Amino acid sequence: MTKHVQVAVIGGGIVGCSVLYALAKLGCTDTLLLEKRELTSGSTWHAAGNTTYFGHYASITRLFTDSIKNYLEAQALSGQSVSFHDAGSLRLATTQAELDAYRKLIPMYEALNVSYQVVSPDQIKDIHPLLVTDGLYGAAHTPTDGHVDASGATHALAKAARSMGAEIKRQCPVMKIDRCNDGKWSVITKEIEVFAEQVVLANSFWAREIVLPLGLNLPLYALEHHEVITGDIAELEALDHEVPTVRDPYAPSNTRQEANGFLCGVYESSPVPWAVEGIPEDFAEELLIPDLDRLEPHLVRVIERIPTFAKAGIKAVNNGPICYTPDGCPLLGPVLSHPGLWLATGFCVGIGTGGGAGDFLANWIVSGEQPYDLPIVHPSRFSNDLSQSECLKMIIDTYSKGYITPSVEM
Ligand SMILES: Cc1cc2nc3c(=O)[nH]c(=O)nc-3n(C[C@H](O)[C@H](O)[C@H](O)COP(=O)(O)OP(=O)(O)OC[C@H]3O[C@@H](n4cnc5c(N)ncnc54)[C@H](O)[C@@H]3O)c2cc1C
Known part of the structure; x- marks a missing residue:
């Protein structure tokens, strides 16, 4: 036919x-x-x-x-329904250079007509009361984005x-x-x-x-990518608004509210490539075997930033293949x-x-x-001649940089 x-x-x-x-x-x-x-x-x-x-x-x-x-x-x-939650996002500045880079983006957002502001640690506390702001220089706040x-x-x-x-x-x-x-x-x-x-x-x-x-x-190749979902947290439940997604160069991770718990996507410093010699023929709607030991050092930092994250215990850990280019x-x-x-x-x-x-x-x-x-x-x-090893090296490097701002990279 x-x-x-x-x-x-x-x-x-x-x-x-x-x-x-x-x-x-x-x-x-x-x-x-x-x-x-x-x-x-x-x-x-x-x-x-x-x-x-x-x-x-x-x-x-x-x-x-x-x-x-x-x-x-x-x-x-x-x-x-696409279930859009417009809880907004905070991109944390862990250095003065990051904060300066975020400030430089203000005219770009004005031109795009997108709400964007650079906020102080005190303002962060109002926006996300469960976040520890010690050591932070501020954050970029995009109040109208979120998740679907x-x-x-x-x-x-x-x-x-x-x-x-x-x-x-x-x-x-x-x-x-x-x-x-x-x-x-x-x-x-x-x-x-x-x-x-x-x-x-x-x-x-x-x-x-x-x-x-x-x-x-x-x-392009796939890497293993984990997300961790917690149980319900009373402090989140008690708030009158959904907290924004937090993208943290220090952890490095993104953590958002999922029902009355947290959902945290972790960027490992040594990510593991998956199926580089070919995607298994029978790979279907599957998750890969999670590895909490690999995540532990990152989760410790997530908990430093959001201590209530540790309160409810982990409900699920999903490890799925994510596609990356160099x-x-x-x-x-x-x-x-x-x-x-x-x-x-x-x-x-x-x-x-x-x-x-x-x-x-x-x-x-x-x-x-x-x-x-x-x-x-x-x-x-x-x-077209990029070798597999060179390509994977660049992919791993890019992934492991997580939320580091390109212009302030050390
Ligand atoms: C744990 C985890 C969390 C993530 N969280 C986020 C997030 O919060 N935000 C975000 O933006 N991204 C996130 N991502 C990344 C996101 O999932 C991907 O970027 C996105 O789903 C890619 O969509 P796609 O349509 O390109 O690919 P896919 O969703 O993989 O779709 C490709 C499709 O092609 C089909 N296909 C393959 N070969 C053939 C063939 N020969 N013939 C016909 N069909 C074929 C497959 O069956 C598949 O359905 C996450 C990834 C992971 C692993």
Whole structure:
């Protein structure tokens, strides 16, 4: 059986569904998304859903702000809740240099019309009464961001895209892609061969393997990434507002409220790569074996900052694969050597940026021009010859830097 479409999207995580949705909004509905298992099956289903507005560059910040905008828009169109909690975020300054760097961003946020302020330790206490401010110089406060339900957001995008005419096929793994003599792309699954003018790879760390036969060496691998969820904490329950997400360069971690407990994502100093020689064929909606011993030194610091974190005990520890590129930015744009092939992969904060990234790529596909300048995500920034060891070294280095501000790095 064969099928012809204008655009085939491979992968039904938040990024693939976002591309499909954004294409549909632009009137491009001759599209087909192919997902090997179920929507959100990859990293999306277990993501914490944090969607900050904090970014060091205006263009990246726009990806973040457009994401929440698109999730809320898809929610309104589809009726599927994305559970947006606008509790805001605090990016802590543990040095004067960090505080100065945060202050320098004020004009950028004014230009973007996004609420942003640099607050003092005393102000932090009002915003987050459970946080110990000793040794802090202040924080960047983005009061209108927060977190969404990552699965809810993905399904909202998918449902809204479908309502506009886009098609989604689940349980349909793509086995091979190839460029035909007429310039179209052949996308081969068990059941059908799809011929598409454009193909978007939105299949995260699986993208490496599918393009290897094309001579492409994508610089992306998965790392193990942990999040720790606590039981209920009376002090949190007693507050009259949800506390903001705290991003702490000292821990380094992000800690937000989850119901009446905390959810903390930890950036290990020696992260462990996962499945570097290939993603296991039977890997499904699974978590990896957690390793609390590795997390302990980081959690000790989280508890120094938020002592109540230790009060309720740990309810769950999730360890999931997270996709990384050497600089931590996604691969978003055309593969110049292979016309009609587009990448929307390599996302390590795909919930935070996926909604905006879909918009960015769809506009580029439909109009042939990128909607705004964003060289930081262009796939062509990396050489095709990067060795596995060099790539992994850079990925590990980037991940382990956690929330260190680039300009104040020592
Ligand atoms: C513990 C943890 C917590 C996280 N917390 C956050 C957070 O708070 N905020 C944030 O922004 N990010 C977070 N992340 C990262 C986030 O989960 C990812 O960046 C995001 O889910 C990536 O989305 P995606 O659509 O690119 O990939 P995925 O969700 O992995 O989707 C890729 C899809 O492609 C499908 N696929 C693969 N190969 C094929 C094929 N051959 N044919 C068809 N389909 C295929 C897969 O089945 C999968 O469904 C977290 C990650 C982890 C591990």
